[in-house]
Amino acid sequence: GQNIDQPTEMTATEGAIVQINCTYQTSGFNGLFWYQQHAGEAPTFLSYNVLDGLEEKGRFSSFLSRSKGYSYLLLKELQMKDSASYLCAVMDSNYQLIWGAGTKLIIKP
Amino acid sequence: TAGITQAPTSQILAAGRSMTLRCTQDMRHNAMYWYRQDLGLGLRLIHYSNTAGTTGKGEVPDGYSVSRANTDDFPLTLASAVPSQTSVYFCASSEGAGNTIYFGEGSWLTVV
Numbered sequence: 056g057q058n059i060d061q062p063t064e065m066t067a068t069e070g071a072i073v074q075i076n077c078t079y080q081t082s083g084f085n086g087l088f089w090y091q092q093h094a095g096e097a098p099t100f101l102s103y104n105v106l107d108g109l110e111e112k113g114r115f116s117s118f119l120s121r122s123k124g125y126s127y128l129l130l131k132e133l134q135m136k137d138s139a140s141y142l143c144a145v146m147d148s149n150y151q152l153i154w155g156a157g158t159k160l161i162i163k164p
Numbered sequence: 165t166a167g168i169t170q171a172p173t174s175q176i177l178a179a180g181r182s183m184t185l186r187c188t189q190d191m192r193h194n195a196m197y198w199y200r201q202d203l204g205l206g207l208r209l210i211h212y213s214n215t216a217g218t219t220g221k222g223e224v225p226d227g228y229s230v231s232r233a234n235t236d237d238f239p240l241t242l243a244s245a246v247p248s249q250t251s252v253y254f255c256a257s258s259e260g261a262g263n264t265i266y267f268g269e270g271s272w273l274t275v276v
Contacts, residue, residue: 059206086262088264096269096270097254099267151212153206
């Protein structure tokens with residue numbers, strides 16, 4: 056079966072760095088997405104990786120290793136507004152997105 | 165910019181009643197999707213449409229139907245609601261299958 060695993064919850068301190076991991080087993084691979092979802096709101100697109108390596112976008116970076124079925128989202132200089140759930144999703148061979156359950160990130164002052 | 169508009173924002177529905185959740189996008193995207201999101205579970209695809217006039221079943225299609233008469237609209241109908249359909253429903257769209265998906269604001273549905 057297809058599976059996306061990510062931690063249920065993480066806690067970090069304002070101003071610090073946090074890494075949210077995602078491992079996947081899917082039927083084929085056509086890219087990995089990270090979305091941010093604040094409580095009670097819709098998911099919003101953060102990043103897309105299809106090749107191995109690091110993609111940097113401001114305070115957020117996303118890494119992919121296709122051979123290991125692994126990705127992480129790195130958030131630097133954490134701000135209180137970064138408190139949200141972070142969703143990992145993989146696009147399979149049929150171009151359908153398989154979603155993880157999300158990681159709830161709690162930022163403490 | 166409007167993007168994707170869903171209606172209603174929230175609704176309480178008696179079991180056995182029918183309900184249509186509306187979704188309209190103004191981005192001229194070819195592909196549209198309906199997801200449900202439940203606590204502790206990932207987003208689950210109900211139905212999708214890769215282009216106007218075509219639809220397909222997702223992971224959890226039972227109890228739901230969709231139509232795609234034109235590019236902009238993709239309504240989701242619950243023919244006879246059951247309490248297990250209590251959820252938040254997100255409509256989404258992408259330029260084409262395989263492109264980045266963008267979400268509407270969601271419709272919170274409670275079936276009692």
